[in-house]
Amino acid sequence: EVQLVQSGAEVKKPGESLRISCKGSGYSFTSYWISWVRQMPGKGLEWMGRIDPSDSYTNYSPSFQGHVTISADKSISTAYLQWSSLKASDTAMYYCARHGNEGGDFDSWGQGTLVTVSS
Amino acid sequence: SYVLTQPPSVSVAPGKTARITCGGKNIGSKSVHWYQQKAGQAPVLVIYYDSDRPSGIPERVSGSNSGNTATLTISRVEAGDEADYYCQVWDTSSVVFGGGTKLTVL
Numbered sequence: 475e476v477q478l479v480q481s482g483a484e485v486k487k488p489g490e491s492l493r494i495s496c497k498g499s500g501y502s503f504t505s506y507w508i509s510w511v512r513q514m515p516g517k518g519l520e521w522m523g524r525i526d527p528s529d530s531y532t533n534y535s536p537s538f539q540g541h542v543t544i545s546a547d548k549s550i551s552t553a554y555l556q557w558s559s560l561k562a563s564d565t566a567m568y569y570c571a572r573h574g575n576e577g578g579d580f581d582s583w584g585q586g587t588l589v590t591v592s593s
Numbered sequence: 594s595y596v597l598t599q600p601p602s603v604s605v606a607p608g609k610t611a612r613i614t615c616g617g618k619n620i621g622s623k624s625v626h627w628y629q630q631k632a633g634q635a636p637v638l639v640i641y642y643d644s645d646r647p648s649g650i651p652e653r654v655s656g657s658n659s660g661n662t663a664t665l666t667i668s669r670v671e672a673g674d675e676a677d678y679y680c681q682v683w684d685t686s687s688v689v690f691g692g693g694t695k696l697t698v699l
Binding site: 577583584 | 626637638647686688689690693
């Protein structure tokens with residue numbers, strides 16, 4: 475069974491750093507890309523960027539370029555989403571999702587990680 | 594940047610047919626994927642490549658795509674279909690989601 479298991483909820487203060495994770499199992503981790511998707515409270519889905527775990531090539535949405543970093547460690551089948559300095563506006567649910575190469579659908583999603591940034 | 598437009602809400606009585614549209618410039622030339630998101634849950638793929646159904650998705654869920662509009666059709670709507678639905682395409686190496694449509698079963 476294909477599974478993407480994300481790390482648990484986080485509560486952080488503005489200015490703090492954070493890294494959340496997404497561990498894939500039940501498939502060849504390097505055969506699929508991983509994207510990260512943000513969902514702010516009561517709002518829709520926003521694509522942040524993606525990584526090809528086989529070579530760690532990344533591509534970011536212009537809206538998120540420079541604000542987050544996506545990385546992966548293929549030796550442990552895990553992708554990461556990282557912030558160096560959180561803002562209150564980063565409060566949201568974050569999902570990872572698996573997909574084939576460009577054009578493909580997101581056929582498996584993580585359960586989501588809720589990030590709350592508050593002073 | 595490419596924009597996908599969905600109606601914010603669609604309401605339908607049980608047993609009837611719900612149609613959720615996704616508008617975009619020449620969207621018929623792109624592949625459209627659809628996701629269902631129930632309250633408090635992660636999204637689930639319900640239609641891929643315009644009209645294909647993943648295993649486990651009932652035949653009463655279908656999709657089409659032509660011209661400037663893609664459509665998700667749910668026949669014989671049930672209470673369990675109540676959810677938010679999102680269309681998605683790729684454009685210039687980026688992923689674009691529609692704003693989402695809340696399907697309410699009356």
